[in-house]
Amino acid sequence: MWVRLNSVWADAIHGRPYPDAAKRLLGEMMATVVLISNNIKHDGGVTLHAVGDGPIKTAFAECQGQEALRGIVRLNEDDPQPIHEAMNFKELIGSSRMALTMQFKNGESYQGLVSTEHEMLEQNMEHYFENSEQLNTTFALDTSTEEITGCFLQRLPSADLASDLTLAQDEAEWVRLVSLFRTIHPGELGSKDIEALLRDLFPNDSIRLDHPKELRFECSCDRERCSKALKTISSDELRELADENGGIQVTCEFCGTRYDYLAEEISAGFIT
Numbered sequence: 001m002w003v004r005l006n007s008v009w010a011d012a013i014h015g016r017p018y019p020d021a022a023k024r025l026l027g028e029m030m031a032t033v034v035l036i037s038n039n040i041k042h043d044g045g046v047t048l049h050a051v052g053d054g055p056i057k058t059a060f061a062e063c064q065g066q067e068a069l070r071g072i073v074r075l076n077e078d079d080p081q082p083i084h085e086a087m088n089f090k091e092l093i094g095s096s097r098m099a100l101t102m103q104f105k106n107g108e109s110y111q112g113l114v115s116t117e118h119e120m121l122e123q124n125m126e127h128y129f130e131n132s133e134q135l136n137t138t139f140a141l142d143t144s145t146e147e148i149t150g151c152f153l154q155r156l157p158s159a160d161l162a163s164d165l166t167l168a169q170d171e172a173e174w175v176r177l178v179s180l181f182r183t184i185h186p187g188e189l190g191s192k193d194i195e196a197l198l199r200d201l202f203p204n205d206s207i208r209l210d211h212p213k214e215l216r217f218e219c220s221c222d223r224e225r226c227s228k229a230l231k232t233i234s235s236d237e238l239r240e241l242a243d244e245n246g247g248i249q250v251t252c253e254f255c256g257t258r259y260d261y262l263a264e265e266i267s268a269g270f271i272t
């Protein structure tokens with residue numbers, strides 16, 4: 001499975017004062033959640049959320065219904081640290097915790113912790129799949145100035161009653177495919193037509209590519225959710241804020257949409 005993000009990534013970072021390395025990290029996380037979401041054909045939400053003590057304090061990427069993406073990065077404002085273009089995932093996020101969450105449409109959710117001991121996001125994801133899901137998986141991510149390309153190879157389980165010989169053949173086949181996959185050079189994944197790249201990589205294998213699916217940047221915020229969040233703040237505090245500022249303006253961090261509440265609405269306790 002593969003993904004290429006261009007306008008969706010551009011929309012997610014549009015108008016954001018993120019350094020380039022932070023934009024790249026966000027794009028890589030967005031590419032990762034879309035790959036996972038489509039791999040398991042998950043109709044709900046898939047999120048990847050890292051919290052650390054590096055120059056980036058929080059990074060969050062979400063894919064809803066396999067197609068709608070959004071994401072955000074928060075820099076460490078309490079302890080600002082310089083960010084260089086060449087910094088890898090681990091250097092950017094520091095010592096961190098990362099969670100992969102799947103929300104199901106019935107309201108239930110599943111969360112797995114992703115170790116962040118490796119330098120690159122793709123290595124951490126491979127580690128996660130091998131250890132938590134017992135699925136051999138390889139990831140490749142590639143970033144240019146305008147595009148993020150991700151590619152993902154996952155081994156399907158052998159048949160339940162497979163003989164030892166079949167299991168050995170499956171293992172050898174997996175090792176062969178991974179060793180070919182690892183020959184992708186840095187920059188190659190993003191710069192080439194993906195079909196041509198796969199045919200070059202696996203010249204003796206049949207390759208079937210499904211029709212590409214259109215992805216979009218989409219935020220799930222709305223006034224109702226915003227009002228709900230405001231209602232968690234004490235009414236005295238809200239009134240004070242509204243009096244000071246002639247109302248309350250709430251701006252969504254993901255998409256920049258602004259929700260305005262008049263001082264009269266707030267003082268009447270009528271937030272809709």
Ligand SMILES: [Zn+2]
Binds near residue numbers: 219252254255256257
């Ligand atoms: Zn929004």
